[in-house]
Amino acid sequence: MAELSIFVDESGDFGAHSDYYVVGLVLHDQSHDISPALDRLAVELRLAGFDPSHPIHTGAAIRGEDEYRGLSLDDRLREFTRLFTFAQHIPAAYQAFRFRKREHPDRLGLKGAISRALSVFLRDHTRYFLSFDKVLVYYDNGQAEITDILNTLFNAFFFTVEFRRVLPAQYRLFQVADLYCTLELLEAKTADGRLSRSDLYFFESRRALRKDYLAKLPKRRFRDPNP
Numbered sequence: 001m002a003e004l005s006i007f008v009d010e011s012g013d014f015g016a017h018s019d020y021y022v023v024g025l026v027l028h029d030q031s032h033d034i035s036p037a038l039d040r041l042a043v044e045l046r047l048a049g050f051d052p053s054h055p056i057h058t059g060a061a062i063r064g065e066d067e068y069r070g071l072s073l074d075d076r077l078r079e080f081t082r083l084f085t086f087a088q089h090i091p092a093a094y095q096a097f098r099f100r101k102r103e104h105p106d107r108l109g110l111k112g113a114i115s116r117a118l119s120v121f122l123r124d125h126t127r128y129f130l131s132f133d134k135v136l137v138y139y140d141n142g143q144a145e146i147t148d149i150l151n152t153l154f155n156a157f158f159f160t161v162e163f164r165r166v167l168p169a170q171y172r173l174f175q176v177a178d179l180y181c182t183l184e185l186l187e188a189k190t191a192d193g194r195l196s197r198s199d200l201y202f203f204e205s206r207r208a209l210r211k212d213y214l215a216k217l218p219k220r221r222f223r224d225p226n227p
Helices: 035-047 058-063 073-088 107-124 126-130 144-157 172-191 197-203 206-212
Strands: 003-011 020-029 093-100 134-139 161-165
Touching: 003 144, 003 172, 020 107, 020 172, 035 073, 058 073, 058 172, 058 197, 073 172, 073 197, 093 107, 093 172, 107 126, 107 144, 134 144, 144 161, 172 206, 197 206
Parallel strands: 003 134, 134 161
Antiparallel strands: 003 020, 020 093
């Protein structure tokens, strides 16, 4: 049975606490094995003094929050880069949808914009998605609006879809979805000249961020094998 896993994460909120909203999907055809890359990452984490199953949270690593509080900049950057390197070398693609919230001033407007963008993406690649016997959607149910959008659209487009609520620590690919949301947010902020001091401190400069990370994003974005 051909199965497609879709890991969903978001950056931002539907209130007034963020200027941007990003929804990221990581798509993994389960016939493509990622266990060797998972094993390598576990070894790297163990050698660095972490538990092999230690979850990597990119936003917290940048800001030095939560479990990264007290870690040196070099250690936090190595954590970020480990996950980025893992994501670059696995057979999984991603698609992200970015929104400037000033263009969608209320919750309903933003929810509608996200629904339209995701609907167009699914419609444009219907043949690809329907080539799978089953679609598994992983989300942490972090925001009710996204849960509602996913349930409505995926059930409309797919014959057999299963939703699984996850914790970020459970799946590396969910952490990869978080990584891509973070990078897409950074790309939007770079384009608008709105990188924060913590962003610039972590990546050293706008140029280094673009060269080392943002410039490598296009090759990992989803490309329909049967356009």
